[in-house]
Amino acid sequence: MRVRGWRLGPASVAVAALLCLLFGLLYVAMQIRTVFSDQLKQEYAGLVLEAAGRVDSAREQLAVWQRMVDTPASPAASFVPAYDAARADLTQRFASLAALINASPSPAPPIPAISTSRATPEAVAKALASVSDYWRAQRDAASADVRLRIAHVARTLIALAALLFCMLITALGMYAKRNRQLAGQSHEFEHASLHDSLTGLSNRRKLLAALEAAAKTARTAVYEQRLAVLYIDLDGFKQVNDSFGHRVGDEFLAAVSARFRASVRKGDLVARIGGDEFAVLVRSFSGDEELAEIARRLIACVVATDEHMGIGSVRASVGIASYPDDVDDHRRLVAAADAAMYQVKRDGKNGFAFAAQTGREAAF
Incomplete structure (x- = not known):
């Protein structure tokens, strides 16, 4: 006042x-x-x-x-x-x-x-x-x-x-109000530090924290629980910025992020790693076929966004890594999924692939 x-x-x-x-x-x-x-x-x-x-x-x-x-x-x-x-x-x-x-x-x-x-x-x-x-x-x-x-x-x-x-x-009321305001600002700052400002998705920091928490839960669970990370890179997105401008590129990222969020389960986490790279943390799954279906949905989200905006050149490469199937250390999941994504790019892009057992040696 x-x-x-x-x-x-x-x-x-x-x-x-x-x-x-x-x-x-x-x-x-x-x-x-x-x-x-x-x-x-x-x-x-x-x-x-x-x-x-x-x-x-x-x-x-x-x-x-x-x-x-x-x-x-x-x-x-x-x-x-x-x-x-x-x-x-x-x-x-x-x-x-x-x-x-x-x-x-x-x-x-x-x-x-x-x-x-x-x-x-x-x-x-x-x-x-x-x-x-x-x-x-x-x-x-x-x-x-x-x-x-x-x-x-x-x-x-x-x-x-x-x-x-x-x-x-009055002073106590104002002090309490000020504390509530500071708490709200602190919450806003914390939210901003854990989320991407453009898309509203979780950022890399929150993804790693969620992965650590999910791994801890998996280790203490009565039944074996598996984790997976799907690493998504948009193929041809650079041409969108070059041809249509960064404003259209930002609109594409925001639109595809919304589709990603709607396509995964409520318990899974979608994060923007940076630029045109995304990741999805799957906290539980039954097998590789379920992960493959999630990858197909994510690729379909990119295609649908591309067609809706009339771009015509953006697709997605998805790398998949699971714990403890592909890697024996959950801290290597993101790196293993990233390596699998680059393998898809080398093989022609617009697809998905699972991390090989050599993903155990991937650097985090």
Whole structure:
């Protein structure tokens, strides 16, 4: 797949997944940092509210002593020391609250300026109410923000996991597709290396491999199994190229190859050795007469192709060699059949002949 000249492959998907992961993790890190900041704000608001609560307790204590001092029936002089101590405690706690608020890491309204040495408990309560309301709202807002950002982080992590899973599946699918394509190309290359490009027949390499495999099967068979190779050379084919051109010559080779393939049995192999030379591997046969009949059919294929194309001069010489009848080594079959074919040519062409026992010494 190409996108404007850029090829999309498993590596590209992996890079895209990595970039998405990095941006996602960066976003998650920023959210977590903000969560920590909001938690600090929430905790600081809690500290302020606790300090405000201690001031309120001191205020209530002062109010109690003030009522006792202001009661006409009570001996006021005896409560003055306790009242002064309560007043001092309130002043100290109020100062601590003011210092805590002033040290807030985020901007916050200062505590209302009142003189605790002269202020009434009601005035202090009013000031504390405004402080408590503000910081309680801050704590609640920070808590809500923490919950919201944690939800964002959770959703982001889920989205990243889903995205990575999808990209992983996509990359695996593309990788599998690429492997199938490479396997198909490998099969095509292997097929091309074992077949003739013009006729589609097997080439010499595949013929020798098939002969080796057939010989191995023959040696391990329960019953004796014989092999044979028929070597075919087209007589007069050079004149076709010279008189009609190579295009007609190629058409003749393709046509006669198709007839050869149709005339032999399904288990036999037809190969083009090169030029105008062919070979047929017969994996099993009953006797020489069966091989002779195959040779006659092959010669008839050449005659029929010649007549169909109106050439009028192409025939065939066929040499036949069998194992273990004519040669005792299957690796000499092709050479023995080739030698028998040349004997046919020397004897006048357009016929067939069997390899003599001297074929045992034929070079491979």
